[in-house]
Amino acid sequence: MCLAIPGKIKSIETKYGGMVRMAKVSFGGIVKEASLEMLPDAEVDDYVLVHVGVAISKVNEEEAQKTFKYLEEIGELGELGDVDEYLPKPE
């Protein structure tokens, strides 16, 4: 039930006399409504993560690449010796 999946915002409208910002979000063709109240700056064409009818995060495209580059990164850097420096670190 903690399932949250990414989808693309197709359109945005305000409802209930401007009180609620709702988006139509497409999940691989299936379109569902999601509240944008937790993502006030989300716009059409953004990818957002939706959980139980509420959009909770925008997908960061640049970060999305890292899972694919991670092995390459640690492999390459392994040869250089100092791997640690390039691993993601907490703030």
Added chain:
Amino acid sequence: MKYLSEYRDPELAKKYLEEIKNTVSRPWSIMEVCGGQTHSLVKNGIIEMLPDKITMIHGPGCPVCVTPLNLIDKAIHLATEKEAILCSFGDMLRVPGSQKSLLQAKAEGADVRILYSPLEAVKIAEENPEKEVVFFAVGFETTAPANALSVVHADRRNVKNYSILASHVLVPPAIKAVMDDKESQIDGFLAAGHVCTIMGNTEYHPLSTKYKVPIVVTGFEPLDVLQGILMVIRQLEQSKSEVENQYARIVREEGNLDAQKVINEVFEVRNQMWRGIGEIPDSGYAVRDKYAGYDAIRKFDIFIDEAPENPLCISGQIMKGIKKPYECSQFGKTCKPENPLGAPMVSSEGACAAYYHFSGMVEI
């Protein structure tokens, strides 16, 4: 589907597994806190493919599984005795209460509805002003903003016949409880990516420091989980204990501040009972006094005696990572998804159900 299927690439998964094998030199136990990750690990056969030195321990991260028995009895009472329209997420319906489940109550004529979102329940309340509508608001931090938002919506639109039966659980206090339990031996954690989407990572830094464990905030697709495991192992092999973020495409360090604001508006932290585990200090949310009218417990003033758990079910030990589902004497015998003795056999995120479905016991 973008940002989904590419994280299931089998070739890259193999490379990750290879790198994990090359990295691990000693035995390590890693707990994935979230049931969604348990599901992904078991469903994709990752558990079997990991080197023997790595033991994955399945944590308490299934909100359906840890919702107290007494609260399920209360939900059933609201649906049957108070004749409320009782709305909930689908998984909650089959969880056994002390007498019956919500699904059985529904079969006997109670108005029990499965919803995709708590916001729909507010709509139902608006459309049925003569009825009381209660949403059974279970979940981790991930679901708290949506449940809180339903209360805010009801309040804004002056919908008085709506309330929530809240049973929220919080992850960091559960990690603390697991680490303080003398029986459990965990070397590192995969933290639940969707929980951190809301709350951020800041709560985890003191935990990794105090217990000297690596905590890697991790997503749910096979590659996410594999990368998360590799990041934990790399830290362990280098004697490090830091918080890392594998799921940075979704999780920001500070989380979603707008979502946190809505949670704080409606809820306050309180002690919480976890089914099978017991009370954990400061591990749940109660509805604030300001919204008392939307709190089903106060609104209906229900009191139901605590009923005993089924003594054969060892779900507590399973959720603390002390035992595996197949070590339960009832697993697959008297306890199956269609007739569950305990909650972990109900939800697909429950460890018992995940093992039952994907360990070759049934075809699906």
